[in-house]
Amino acid sequence: xxxxxxxxxxxxxxxxxxxxxxxxxxxxxxxxxxxxxxxxxxxxxxxxxxxxxxxxxxxxxxxxxxxxxxxxxxxxxxxxxxxxxxxxxxxxxxxxxxxxxxxxxxxxxxxxxxxxxxxxxxxxxxxxxxxxxxxxxxxxxxxxxxxxxxxxxxxxxxxxxxxxxxxxxxxxxxxxxxxxxxxxxxxxxxxxxxxxxxxxxxxxxxxxxxxxxxxxxxxxxxxxxxxxxxxxxxxxxxxxxxxxxxxxxxxxxxxxxxxxxxxxxxxx
Amino acid sequence: xxxxxxxxxxxxxxxxxxxxxxxxxxxxxxxxxxxxxxxxxxxxxxxxxxxxxxxxxxxxxxxxxxxxxxxxxxxxxxxxxxxxxxxxxxxxxxxxxxxxxxxxxxxxxxxxxxxxxxxxxxxxxxxxxxxxxxxxxxxxxxxxxxxxxxxxxxxxxxxxxxxxxxxxxxxxxxxxxxxxxxxxxxxxxxxxxxxxxxxxxxxxxxxxxxxxxxxxxxxxxxxxxxxxxxxxxxxxxxxxxxxxxxxxxxxxxxxxxxxxxxxxxxxxxxxxxxxxxxxxxxxxxxxxxxxxxxxxxxxxxxxxxx
Numbered sequence: 001x002x003x004x005x006x007x008x009x010x011x012x013x014x015x016x017x018x019x020x021x022x023x024x025x026x027x028x029x030x031x032x033x034x035x036x037x038x039x040x041x042x043x044x045x046x047x048x049x050x051x052x053x054x055x056x057x058x059x060x061x062x063x064x065x066x067x068x069x070x071x072x073x074x075x076x077x078x079x080x081x082x083x084x085x086x087x088x089x090x091x092x093x094x095x096x097x098x099x100x101x102x103x104x105x106x107x108x109x110x111x112x113x114x115x116x117x118x119x120x121x122x123x124x125x126x127x128x129x130x131x132x133x134x135x136x137x138x139x140x141x142x143x144x145x146x147x148x149x150x151x152x153x154x155x156x157x158x159x160x161x162x163x164x165x166x167x168x169x170x171x172x173x174x175x176x177x178x179x180x181x182x183x184x185x186x187x188x189x190x191x192x193x194x195x196x197x198x199x200x201x202x203x204x205x206x207x208x209x210x211x212x213x214x215x216x217x218x219x220x221x222x223x224x225x226x227x228x229x230x231x232x233x234x235x236x237x238x239x240x241x242x243x244x245x246x247x248x249x250x251x252x253x254x255x256x257x258x259x260x261x262x263x264x265x266x267x268x
Numbered sequence: 269x270x271x272x273x274x275x276x277x278x279x280x281x282x283x284x285x286x287x288x289x290x291x292x293x294x295x296x297x298x299x300x301x302x303x304x305x306x307x308x309x310x311x312x313x314x315x316x317x318x319x320x321x322x323x324x325x326x327x328x329x330x331x332x333x334x335x336x337x338x339x340x341x342x343x344x345x346x347x348x349x350x351x352x353x354x355x356x357x358x359x360x361x362x363x364x365x366x367x368x369x370x371x372x373x374x375x376x377x378x379x380x381x382x383x384x385x386x387x388x389x390x391x392x393x394x395x396x397x398x399x400x401x402x403x404x405x406x407x408x409x410x411x412x413x414x415x416x417x418x419x420x421x422x423x424x425x426x427x428x429x430x431x432x433x434x435x436x437x438x439x440x441x442x443x444x445x446x447x448x449x450x451x452x453x454x455x456x457x458x459x460x461x462x463x464x465x466x467x468x469x470x471x472x473x474x475x476x477x478x479x480x481x482x483x484x485x486x487x488x489x490x491x492x493x494x495x496x497x498x499x500x501x502x503x504x505x506x507x508x509x510x511x512x513x514x515x516x517x518x519x520x521x522x523x524x525x526x527x528x529x530x531x532x533x534x535x536x537x538x539x540x541x542x543x544x545x546x547x548x549x550x551x552x553x554x555x556x557x558x559x560x561x562x563x564x565x566x567x568x569x570x571x572x573x574x
Contacts, residue, residue, distance in 0.1 A: 004466070007363035014360050015377050018434065021396045022380070024403050028395065036401055082283040089280035094271045099555075101281065107547050108292050112495030114516035115536040118523045119295030142291040145284055203385045205498045210524070220387045234401060241388045248383025249376075256372050259379050259442060 022245070029238035036234045051239035064219030065243065067133060068202065071216070074137035076197040079144040080190060087152030088182065092164070105146035116142065117210045124211055135211040136218070140204060144197045151196060155189025156182070188258050195255045202248060219244060296540075303533035320534035331531055335538075337510065338518040345514065346493040349432045353489060354482070356433070357440025362474075364445055378438040390502025393431040397503070417504060421511040424504045428512055431499055436489060443485045447478035480557055487550040494543065515539055 004010075028036055029051055030044040055061040089095070090102060116139070124135040159182065167177045183190070209221040223240050252259070306316040326332040360378075365371050381389070397417050399405035408415040417427040451473065459469050497516035500506065506513035506521075513521075519539065523532035 004359070004362045007365075010359060010363040011365070011374060014363075014437075015374065018377055018381060018438070020403070021392045021434065024396050025392050028401075040401075040406055042403075078287065082287050085280035086284040089277035092271060093274040093277035095273065095275050095277040095281075098277075101285070103548065103551055105284070105288060106551060107544050108288055110491040110495075110543050110547050111292070111540060112497075112516055112519075112543065114495065114497055114519045114523075115299070115540055116291075116295050117520065118529070118532065119298040120291075122298060123295055138287075138291060141287050145288050149284060199383055203383070205385060205387045206520070220385045223387065223391070234395065237391060238395065241391050244385050244388050245380070245383070249380060252376050252379045252383060256375050256379075259375050 025238050025241050025245075028234060029242045031235055033233065033235050048235075051235040052243075054236060055239055055243065061222065061240070064217060064222040067212070067216045068208075068218040068220070069247070071133040071136040071140070071208070071218070072198055072201045074133055075140045075144055075201045076194050078137060079141060079148045079197045080194055083145055083148035083152055083193065084183070084190070085178070086149050087156050088178070090149065090153045091156035092161070102149075105149055109143045109146040109150070111142065113143075113204065113206045117206055120207060121210055130211065131213045131215045133216050136208045136216065137201075139207045139211055140201045144200055147196055147200065148193045151193045152186065152189055155186045155192075159185050191255055192258050195251060195258075198251055199248065299533045299536050301533075302529045303537055304530075306530050316530060320530045321538070324531070324534050324538060331535075334510075334518055335515075335535060338513050338515045341512070342494060342496075342514045345429070345432075345496070346490055348429055349436070349493050350486065350489055352429070352433050353437045353440050354486065356437050357485065358444050358478070358482075360437065360441040361444035361448055362470075364448075375442070378441055381435050381438055384435075386498035387502050389431065389435050390499045393427060393434070393499075394503045397427050419508055421508055424508060424512050427503060428500045431503065432493065432496070435499065436492070440485045440489065443481040444478050447481035448474060451477050480554075483550065483554050483557060487547075487554070490546065490550075491543065494546075 027043060030047045030049070031041070032046060032048050032050070035041060035044065035046060090098065120135075120139050121130070124130045124139070129135040129138070163181065163185070164177065167181050172181070205218070205220045208218045212218065212221065219240065223237060223244075303320055304316060304318075305313040306319070320331075323329045323331045324335055327336045364374060384392070396402045397405045397415075399409045399416055405415055405417075414420075415423050417423045455473050456469070459473060464472070495516050496514055497520065500512050500514060501517055504512045506517045515535075519532060519535050522528050522535065
């Protein structure tokens with residue numbers, strides 16, 4: 001692959017630009033509030049893990065992480081399982097209204113969450129799902145299902161048709177072909193799609209916050225509590241922030257070899 | 269590749285259709301319903317026809333004025349970040365290391381900002397930019413630049429734009445990198461034999477090959493910046509004054525802050541319509557570009573070469 005002159009320097013500068021704000025957050029999470037407010041230090045001079053201990057011992061804090069993970073996982077499972085057959089249909093067949101349907105799905109990926117916040121609130125209150133992980137998981141389907149279909153369609157298209165035909169000649173029924181042959185073939189695609197569902201559900205706040213009150217409050221909503229009468233608890237806020245970055249970083253590590261292709265939605 | 273016509277494929281699509289319809293069509297109907305009515309509280313609704321829409325599209329009224337102001341602000345914001353992120357993303361993609369552990373390292377660091385919850389992105393920059401406890405604000409003020417994003421409009425805009433560049437340039441870079449990876453070596457060898465300059469290689473091989481992924485990048489970046497809410501809300505709260513109040517922030521203010529359901533619903537519909545039109549334009553361009561060059565041979569599986 002051809003690159004450009006000075007690429008090492010450009011890349012290094014960009015990586016520093018990306019990492020510096022994150023470093024600052026980590027740095028602050030290990031400081032005491034007195035140190036944060038009183039002096040400007042580039043690294044914690046009196047490192048403390050008190051901020052983290054408070055999060056791990058206080059149930060109202062760590063339950064936020066569990067709530068977030070709950071709806072993210074439910075959402076990923078729903079999205080992938082409904083998107084797989086649809087992706088196959090879009091990749092292999094033409095049917096009445098297929099292009100319009102695909103565009104409609106895509107347009108839902110682009111719909112602003114702010115538009116849906118209030119109607120979702122009414123809808124999920126009416127059917128009694130308000131303040132449960134299910135409400136958030138179903139609400140996040142509006143952008144994750146289209147995305148999963150989009151990514152998986154690209155991956156299914158890259159599987160040669162001959163494989164389907166041979167399988168059917170060999171007497172495979174459709175469900176058996178799907179599970180035994182197609183799914184293993186596009187396993188990396190499923191991984192990438194799951195990664196994206198995880199990512200977009202994990203980072204979203206507006207809907208998650210609107211659809212929960214006390215029982216299923218996500219961590220990102222709990223973080224706003226650090227503002228108290230005594231002023232901002234910066235160290236605690238920073239520690240909570242650092243802990244929300246960790247699941248994402250772990251997931252990236254597993255899919256690192258497929259990230260580039262995944263971001264191109266399987267279409268390169 | 270020819271696809272066979274098979275109407276039974278609808279059964280495969282049905283689950284997706286039901287799930288998305290439940291989340292998209294039902295709420296949208298509620299919005300349409302609200303947009304035609306007015307309420308004086310107590311769940312009493314009155315028919316208001318297209319009244320809200322008239323008010324919304326008339327810049328001289330309060331609602332219309334706020335709508336157009338936030339619309340222009342949002343379009344300006346989207347324009348600026350596209351103008352920065354697309355070229356920068358291409359440059360970063362071209363600067364990727366060739367092979368070895370460095371590739372994996374760069375990919376992971378690049379993807380990191382994308383996996384951070386949006387309100388935490390806001391928090392990071394809120395802290396980083398503060399003149400008293402943040403590195404950026406502290407350094408800028410110490411070298412003699414009066415920087416305070418809470419009280420100064422220009423500084424607030426600067427912070428929001430730098431934050432978005434920090435957050436999303438990686439997406440453009442990763443997309444372009446995927447496009448660059450798909451160029452066969454033979455192209456470069458041919459260019460070398462022809463004695464093509466580096467610039468010629470870029471404009472006649474790399475850019476055309478990236479054209480498809482660049483379209484996706486521009487579409488995603490435009491859409492996501494057009495509906496940006498959480499990050500600027502956390503950092504500036506839409507201020508100082510209304511200087512960084514984008515459409516989503518305005519909408520949530522009206523809907524969940526003032527519970528002005530009719531106004532909010534009308535705004536939602538117009539907002540959605542704008543997005544639908546832009547989306548359709550991009551989709552048409554994209555499918556046409558796809559029809560031109562859709563390889564008949566199966567794509568190479570991504571190599572785990574890192």
